[in-house]
Structures are given as C-alpha cells and as structure tokens.
Amino acid sequence: MQDSASVGIVNPQVTHIDQPLTLKSGAVLNCYDLVYETYGELNAQRSNAVLICHALSAHHHVAGYHSEDQTTVGWWENMVGPGKPIDTNRFFVIGINNLGGCHGSTGPVSINPASGKPFGAGFPVVTVEDWVEQQARFATWLGIEQFAAVIGGSLGGMQSLQWGIAYTERVRHVLAIATTPKLTAQNIAFNDVARQAIITDPDFCGGDYYSHGVTPKSGLRLARMLGHITYLSDDAMAEKFGRDLRSGTYNFGYEVEFEIESYLRYQGDKFASYFDANTYLLMTKALDYFDPAHAYQGNLSSTLKNSKSAYLVLSFKSDWRFSPDRSREIVKALLDNNLDVTYAEMTCRHGHDSFLMFDEHYHDLMRAYMNNILL
Amino acid sequence: MARPDFAAIARWIQPGARVLDLGCGDGALLKYLEKTRDARGYGVEISDIDILACVKNGVNVLQDNLEADLSMFESNSFDYVILSQTLQAVKHTERIVREILRVGKEGIATFPNFGYWRNRFQILRGQMPVSKNLPYQWFETPNIHLFTIRDFEAFCQQQDVRILERVVMTEGVSINFFPNLFGSLAVYRFDRKT
Numbered sequence: 057m058q059d060s061a062s063v064g065i066v067n068p069q070v071t072h073i074d075q076p077l078t079l080k081s082g083a084v085l086n087c088y089d090l091v092y093e094t095y096g097e098l099n100a101q102r103s104n105a106v107l108i109c110h111a112l113s114a115h116h117h118v119a120g121y122h123s124e125d126q127t128t129v130g131w132w133e134n135m136v137g138p139g140k141p142i143d144t145n146r147f148f149v150i151g152i153n154n155l156g157g158c159h160g161s162t163g164p165v166s167i168n169p170a171s172g173k174p175f176g177a178g179f180p181v182v183t184v185e186d187w188v189e190q191q192a193r194f195a196t197w198l199g200i201e202q203f204a205a206v207i208g209g210s211l212g213g214m215q216s217l218q219w220g221i222a223y224t225e226r227v228r229h230v231l232a233i234a235t236t237p238k239l240t241a242q243n244i245a246f247n248d249v250a251r252q253a254i255i256t257d258p259d260f261c262g263g264d265y266y267s268h269g270v271t272p273k274s275g276l277r278l279a280r281m282l283g284h285i286t287y288l289s290d291d292a293m294a295e296k297f298g299r300d301l302r303s304g305t306y307n308f309g310y311e312v313e314f315e316i317e318s319y320l321r322y323q324g325d326k327f328a329s330y331f332d333a334n335t336y337l338l339m340t341k342a343l344d345y346f347d348p349a350h351a352y353q354g355n356l357s358s359t360l361k362n363s364k365s366a367y368l369v370l371s372f373k374s375d376w377r378f379s380p381d382r383s384r385e386i387v388k389a390l391l392d393n394n395l396d397v398t399y400a401e402m403t404c405r406h407g408h409d410s411f412l413m414f415d416e417h418y419h420d421l422m423r424a425y426m427n428n429i430l431l
Numbered sequence: 432m433a434r435p436d437f438a439a440i441a442r443w444i445q446p447g448a449r450v451l452d453l454g455c456g457d458g459a460l461l462k463y464l465e466k467t468r469d470a471r472g473y474g475v476e477i478s479d480i481d482i483l484a485c486v487k488n489g490v491n492v493l494q495d496n497l498e499a500d501l502s503m504f505e506s507n508s509f510d511y512v513i514l515s516q517t518l519q520a521v522k523h524t525e526r527i528v529r530e531i532l533r534v535g536k537e538g539i540a541t542f543p544n545f546g547y548w549r550n551r552f553q554i555l556r557g558q559m560p561v562s563k564n565l566p567y568q569w570f571e572t573p574n575i576h577l578f579t580i581r582d583f584e585a586f587c588q589q590q591d592v593r594i595l596e597r598v599v600m601t602e603g604v605s606i607n608f609f610p611n612l613f614g615s616l617a618v619y620r621f622d623r624k625t
Contacts (some may be wrong), residue, residue, distance in 0.1 A: 077437070388491060388503050391473070399493045400482050415481050424486040 061137045063095040063144055066120035070160060071197065077155075078189060079347075083180035087169075090194055090307045091160030092116045092152040093139045093380065098200070104431045105200045106147045108132065109190060109208030109215035112283075112339045113157035114332060118151035120295045134414045141422035146431070147204065155190050156182045156338045164334030164360040167267065172231075177263020181338060184211070184346045192226065202226050204429050208240070209233035209411035210338065210378060217386065223346050229429055231422075233370045236382035237356050237389070238347040243377065246286055247340040250279035252335045263334055276323035276333045284323050289374035289407035320405035356389035366396035369426050370418070372410040373403050398425065435464050435603030436541045439618045440513065443539065443596060444468040448473040448510040451475070451534060453497045453527075454517030457484035465490070472509065475501075498522055501530045508533040510609065516564075518542045519574040528590060537595065537622045546579030564615050580611040583619070591624040 070091045077085045093116050098105060107119045110131070119136035122128035123192075136142045136149055153161040156179060164179040195203065206227045208216040213235025220230040254260060257275030261268050281357045287295075297316040312318045352358040367390050371383035389396040402418050404410035410418070437460055444450065448470045452461050458481075474492040476482055480539030485492035495503065498521060512535030514527070519542050521527050531538040535587065543564035546551075550560035559569040565617025578586075580599065588596055597610040599606045608613040 172613055384503065390510070391493075391503060392505060394471075396491050397473070397493070398486060398491050399495075400479075400486075401494045403479075417483065423487055424483060428486070428489045 061139045063120035063137050079137045079279045080183045086265045088162035095149045098148040104147050104148045105203050107206045108151045109212035111210040111212045116151040116153040158332035158335040174266045205229040207231040220365045221364045223329050224365045227365050230365045231368045236378045244344050252390045253278035272333045273328040277328040280327040281320045281324040286377045287408040292406045325357050357392035360389050369399045375408045377408040439598045441467045443620050451509040451512045453514050458488040458490035461490040462488050504534040506533050514540045532623045540619050541618045543582050544617050545577040546611040549610050580617050592621050593624045594621050596620040
C-alpha cells in the first residue's frame with residue numbers, strides 16, 4: 057500500500073533535445089535524450105517550479121511509484137509529496153536524470169548515433185556545470201523561466217550551488233544540503249579507489265564491456281561497498297551492526313561472518329546488478345572536478361559575487377565525507393556577499409546519507425523554509 | 432507584543448542597517464527590526480528549536496556557537512551587532528565584547544540589572560533573586576555572569592569600550608532616577624574607544 061502522502065503512480069517522460077551542447081571539456085553532444093518526472097501542477101504564473109538535482113547514484117524518479125510494486129518507490133519519497141516538506145500541493149516539482157546517467161537519459165549505455173554502438177568509455181566526461189546548463193535548457197523547453205527553488209544533496213547540492221552561481225536570475229532559492237564547494241584530497245582519494253576497482257576489473261574491457269556481453273560487477277560492487285562505508289558514520293554502523301556475527305561464533309575463515317560484511321556485500325551486489333559502471337566513473341569524476349572558485353583564484357566569495365538568490369545550507373554533524381566545515385565555507389562566502397542565507401547543522405547520526413533519511417528536525421526545517429517561499 | 436527593549440533598540444538602529452543578532456532566539460527582534468527599521472541581517476543561535484522558530488519567522492539564521500568564535504564574519508561587516516539578554520549567559524565575556532566590536536561598527540547589549548532593588552532585597556532575605564528578568568532558580572540558570580549597571584560601565588572603561596547611549600527600564604518604563612537601584616533591564620549602545 058502506498059501512503060496517503062505519496063504522489064502515487066507516476067510515469068517518466070522522455071524528451072529529445074536537438075540543440076548541441078558544448079561541454080566543459082570541449083566535447084559536443086549534438087543531441088540527447090532526457091528522462092524526467094514531474095509532480096504537482098505548474099501554476100498560471102509559472103512561479104512554483106522546483107528542481108530536484110540528484111546525487112551520484114540517483115535519478116529522475118524522486119517521488120511516487122512506477123507501479124503497485126512498493127520497491128519502485130522514488131529516492132526522496134519521504135521529502136516530496138502532498139503535505140510533505142517539499143509539498144506537491146503547492147509546488148510543481150521536477151526530477152531529471154542527468155546526462156551520463158543510466159536511467160534513460162543519454163549516457164554511456166546509450167547508442168552513439170555516429171557509430172551505432174553504445175558510447176561506452178567514449179561518452180564524454182560531463183561536469184556539474186554541464187548538468188546545470190542541461191537543466192537550464194530543459195527548464196526553458198518546459199516553459200519555466202525561473203525556479204522557486206533548486207534543491208539538492210551531496211552531488212545534487214553542488215548542482216544547486218552552481219545554479220546560484222551561473223543562473224541566479226533563474227532561481228529564487230538555492231537549497232544546498234550535505235554538500236561542499238569542492239572535494240577534499242581525501243574525498244578524491246576515495247573516488248579514485250572506487251574507479252580503480254572498476255577499471256581494473258577484467259570484465260571492464262576498457263569500458264566497452266557491453267559488446268563483450270559482460271559487466272564489471274565485482275569492480276562496481278567494491279566501488280559501492282567503499283562508497284557506502286564513507287556515506288555512513290562510525291556511530292550509525294556501530295549502532296546498526298556492532299560486531300554482531302551471523303552465526304554467533306567465529307568460523308576462522310574468510311566467508312561472511314560479521315553482519316556488517318553481509319550488509320555491505322548485499323548492498324554492493326544489489327547496486328552492481330542495475331547500475332552502469334561507466335556512469336559510476338563519470339559521476340565520481342564530476343564530483344572531483346567541481347570547484348567553481350577555481351576560476352576566481354580559489355575565492356568562493358568572488359565566485360558568488362553576482363548571486364542574488366536566497367540560500368538554505370544544511371549539514372549533518374555525523375557527515376565526515378562532506379563535513380559541516382565544508383558547508384560553512386559556502387555560508388561564509390554567502391555572508392561576504394550580503395546574501396540571504398540560513399544555515400543549520402543537524403545532529404542526525406547517519407553520516408552523509410542523513411540527507412536521504414527521515415529526521416523530524418531536518419524535515420521540519422525543510423518544511424518551514426519551503427512554506428515561506430513566496431509564489 | 433514586542434519586548435520593551437526591542438523598541439529601545441529599534442530607536443537606535445539607522446534605517447536599512449545591517450544587523451547581526453547574537454543569541455537571536457526565535458528571531459523576534461530581527462523580525463521587528465526588519466519591519467520597523469528596514470534592517471537586514473542575520474541571527475546566530477545554537478539551539479535546534481530556535482533555529483526552526485527563526486526559519487518559521489522568515490529571518491536569516493546561522494547555527495553556530497558564538498562562544499567558539501565569530502570567524503564566519505568579516506571585520507566591520509555589520510552596522511550593529513546585538514547581544515540581547517545574552518551577555519550574562521556567555522562564558523568568555525571579554526572575548527565576546529571584543530568580537531562584537533571587531534565584526535560590528537557598534538555594539539548593542541541588553542542585560543538584566545542584578546543591582547535592581549528587588550534583586551538586592553531577595554539577596555538581603557538570603558535568597559538568590561528570581562524575577563521576570565531573572566526567571567531561573569540558581570541550580571538551573573543559564574546566567575553564569577550576573578552583574579550590575581555599575582559593573583558593566585566599569586568593565587567598558589577597562590576594556591576601552593565607549594558607551595554611546597544607555598536606556599534603563601523597569602516594566603517597559605524608562606528609569607532615570609538611581610537606575611542601578613530602580614532599573615531591572617539595561618540597554619547599551621557602544622563602540623571602540625579610538
């Protein structure tokens with residue numbers, strides 16, 4: 057049964073865009089498909105549109121279900137829906153699968169019109185800036201001149217921040233959750249280990265595994281397991297798994313013994329069964345490359361000097377991957393520019409993944425902020 | 432109803448000023464200053480409940496521990512830094528006053544006057560004062576530094592802080608006659624001695 061505060065069953069839509077997109081790398085995508093979903097109604101003034109930007113492994117399916125099957129639930133169902141913090145009775149909410157994704161938008165798994173084969177490793181590296189450009193063009197196509205809010209967590213938060221930099225006149229409120237103005241060396245290091253796990257998998261085949269009828273599952277699985285560890289907090293893991301043993305005793309071998317091992321392997325296997333390895337590589341690169349202040353000698357305040365949007369910046373104390381200090385760098389730069397900004401540091405215990413979890417205070421804050429957005 | 436010190440503070444705020452309210456609670460003062468003086472600014476709070484109340488009130492608020500430091504704020508970046516009924520609850524009084532005058536061109540502080548006669552009377556009766564402005568029992572009070580108008584003025588003298596204006600009030604009425612005895616709430620505007 058779907059709960060009453062759900063948008064219910066939704067159908068993804070696909071649009072084909074023919075306008076060539078020059079990427080930050082210099083590569084050009086002549087045409088591409090974007091898959092998206094919308095919830096709620098666009099009002100007559102077209103002033104209630106909200107864009108949800110997805111993170112590394114998510115997609116356009118933000119809320120609702122694709123069928124009666126409960127497992128088809130959207131990735132931010134607890135946040136988006138009628139009467140929920142991002143209230144679809146009030147806002148017209150849009151989710152798009154970004155370019156390079158593996159859920160229907162043009163990406164490595166798509167057929168390259170030039171060759172008739174999947175792009176594979178030949179799919180150009182896309183950046184956060186490219187995605188925001190793609191989202192802005194999509195918004196124009198949809199007839200939305202200005203978003204009431206652009207919202208994202210983690211890699212999605214980088215996109216919402218980039219909206220405030222590149223398209224501030226087109227977004228009134230930027231909600232940047234559990235994010236950072238740039239990755240630290242430690243973060244890039246984690247990403248590279250993940251990439252190495254994929255690239256060194258014999259089934260990776262230089263990225264053209266599609267034509268060999270294989271997928272680099274063990275590499276992708278390892279990448280996901282590593283990522284998962286960094287998205288959780290030590291406390292959350294201790295609380296959930298501790299040192300619990302599956303059989304209650306040591307077996308003095310190398311099979312699964314601890315519950316945490318079982319959990320990670322399960323998560324890794326599940327992920328490797330549906331996610332595309334090339335997309336994973338590309339998404340982690342987009343994370344690594346994001347550094348909007350780079351063009352301003354590392355000065356984030358100068359980077360934001362033309363911004364006019366209002367900001368809500370949220371971080372989680374247990375998030376050691378994108379720690380509160382990174383959010384405070386964003387806040388400092390916004391303060392330096394006299395911009396409207398509210399910042400809250402939440403005590404949720406789930407680490408980086410907290411932004412996806414239900415927490416009463418977190419959701420109350422989101423609801424209160426969204427309720428005050430004028431339409 | 433706005434608190435009586437709100438009106439006193441508002442009278443000092445230049446229209447359109449940039450204001451930082453340290454320990455802003457639910458943001459009521461900021462909202463009042465936005466409405467009455469067209470002021471713009473931010474509150475700083477540490478408690479989750481107050482942060483949520485500020486967001487509901489539609490004022491900018493930053494969750495931070497103002498005892499740690501105010502390093503998020505550039506020097507001279509505000510016209511006024513306000514510490515409304517908070518000074519008596521901070522641990523490092525000297526540091527916070529120094530930070531107020533680093534970040535703000537002027538500081539505004541309000542505090543309950545411990546020298547108010549009712550407080551003195553309760554002490555004489557052998558008990559720590561509990562009143563409207565000091566509503567806590569000794570064992571639960573967040574007020575760790577209790578002081579009088581005379582103490583504060585001596586402190587300012589010693590810290591090279593120049594007092595620009597002072598209003599002392601009781602029950603919202605301004606007190607000019609023996610304020611350290613008859614005033615329950617003090618409101619000061621100050622800057623750096625140059």
